[in-house]
Amino acid sequence: MHTVETVLLVLMLGALTGIAARYLRAIPLPLIQIALGALLSWPQGGLHIAFDPELFLLLFIPPLLFADGWRIPKREFFALWQPILRLALGLVLFTVLGLGWLIHWMIPEMPLTVAFALAAVVSPTDAVAVSAITRGLGMPAKTMHLLEGESLLNDASGLVALKFAVAATLTGLFSWTGVASEFLWIALGGLGAGALLGWGFARARAAVTRRVGDVAATQMVLLLVLLPFAAYIVGERIGVSGILAAVAAGITTNFADLERSEFVSERIQTEGTWAMIESAFNGAIFLLLGLQLPSIVQTIGEASHHGAWALAGYVAAISCALLLLRWIWLSLAVQGSLLKAHLAGKMAVRPSWRLTLATTLAGIRGAVTLAGALSVPLMLDERAPFPARDLLVFLAAGTILFTLVVGSIGLPLVLRRLPLPAEPPEAREERQARLAACRAAMAGLAPDPAEHEGADPQWLAQYREAAGRLTQDYRKRIDLLDDGDDPSAPATPEAQADTPEAVHQRRLRYVMELELRLKCTRIERDTLYAERHMHRINDESLRSLVAELDLAEVSLRKRLKVARQAAGLPPGG
Structure with missing residues (x-):
């Protein structure tokens, strides 16, 4: 042969x-x-x-x-x-x-x-x-x-x-x-x-x-x-x-x-x-x-x-x-x-x-x-x-x-x-790493006074609303020690009149929430790498946890691109 x-x-x-x-x-x-x-x-x-x-x-x-x-x-x-x-x-x-x-x-x-x-x-x-x-x-x-x-x-x-x-x-x-x-x-x-x-x-x-x-x-x-x-x-x-x-x-x-x-x-x-x-x-x-x-x-x-x-x-x-x-x-x-x-x-x-x-x-x-x-x-x-x-x-x-x-x-x-x-050390380390990543992401949601100084009040209100929803999500994950929630799932838009201005504002809020979720995902990943550098988790745990965040980020990027186009915003802005 x-x-x-x-x-x-x-x-x-x-x-x-x-x-x-x-x-x-x-x-x-x-x-x-x-x-x-x-x-x-x-x-x-x-x-x-x-x-x-x-x-x-x-x-x-x-x-x-x-x-x-x-x-x-x-x-x-x-x-x-x-x-x-x-x-x-x-x-x-x-x-x-x-x-x-x-x-x-x-x-x-x-x-x-x-x-x-x-x-x-x-x-x-x-x-x-x-x-x-x-x-x-x-x-x-x-x-x-x-x-x-x-x-x-x-x-x-x-x-x-x-x-x-x-x-x-x-x-x-x-x-x-x-x-x-x-x-x-x-x-x-x-x-x-x-x-x-x-x-x-x-x-x-x-x-x-x-x-x-x-x-x-x-x-x-x-x-x-x-x-x-x-x-x-x-x-x-x-x-x-x-x-x-x-x-x-x-x-x-x-x-x-x-x-x-x-x-x-x-x-x-x-x-x-x-x-x-x-x-x-x-x-x-x-x-x-x-x-x-x-x-x-x-x-x-x-x-x-x-x-x-x-x-x-x-x-x-x-x-x-x-x-x-x-x-x-x-x-x-x-x-x-x-x-x-x-x-x-x-x-x-x-x-x-x-x-x-x-x-x-x-x-x-x-x-x-x-x-x-x-x-x-x-x-x-x-x-x-x-x-x-x-x-x-x-x-x-x-x-x-x-x-x-x-x-x-x-x-x-x-x-x-x-x-x-009763519990493998790696499982306990993974749970602690998830908690550290969630807390770091919550800290990253806090508005920076210097960055938001002079911002449009309507934009700032939307930012706080989106950040508040995400903070609640992270608090639930911390309280329940549950990583089953999908961080990339969009929040259900509130029922509003379907006027062009209302639709546009709803799209802007959705874009902002996706951007914040993407930011939090990256903060979580950076925190996990920091945990590995400090030897609090091993390479297997890091690889497993980062794989989840990578898939979430890929999904968020695609959804954010579509959402920005629908809101009339530049693709990478």
């Missing part, structure tokens, strides 16, 4: 499986997509795709990691930096060493360096699969933030460990000092390159939009979509982690977005575009994994002398050891940091054995593991094949499936028994 046709088919199937998952809620979406991909490629005449790991990493991983870095709440990410680093760096090293020795002991024909390579391949976790499985099951928000932060960083540490294990296999040389210095250069260089590119893009975007405003929103969103690819390519070209470069670019861009509260059209388009990209690319990744499974199974069946039951036993043993090592590391090295975070108010749920078990089962492997396994070279040199490569790829794919199935079954069972707080 032609490459373009294959891509279109994979994207279409990703969308269809997303719809099907709404009706098959008991089965996580990743498992549906993997199963469908395997069914499509299993028959002799099925769909077979030549998988290029480097192309896969370039096309799918950078935008997804960029989106994760852009969306992850920065307050929680930096508040939990200690347990995140211990998982992303310490756990990866612990896994590579412990699991590598176990694999070599269990499969003696696999050289130790290749066993370390396999352990490095299966060390990165996949927060995308975890969020797909735990959606609506009550995974504590801070725990999910911890898992997302771990997944953002351990992709790079796992792939760096893989690189050195492969190099040691090819050359027979290994140096701990060389590994440490190379890792620092790759990790810090990747973060620095991505942050620099993100900062440069933010400065250039600010310079352009200062001149043209929101007119270039579509072009800016397109450039933003291309930014993770640029960060990844630049990182790889200069010899650092392209994955971390994409993550750092996403985090930097998010910080820059906090200064762009007035660009409504760009923000709405950006949210919609990234939602579509994440859905399409996530679906494509798991479908491609399913499409590769039959060929991986067929290859290992032809090349290996191990029986089917022995291979299944290796997969189960490696996966169980992987989860056991994760549980040990969480219990010994991370539990203390989580308890400190709880006592400091940074985690609502107190660490317990159930929470530790849920975090252990959430160590699901995914796209990066598959790409890393397939990136292992075919040959040691011109004559000798890379030892046990087919077995390595099969065991990595089996580990992905095993952890997905165990997580799909175990996580819902554990999470249902996990005690949850």
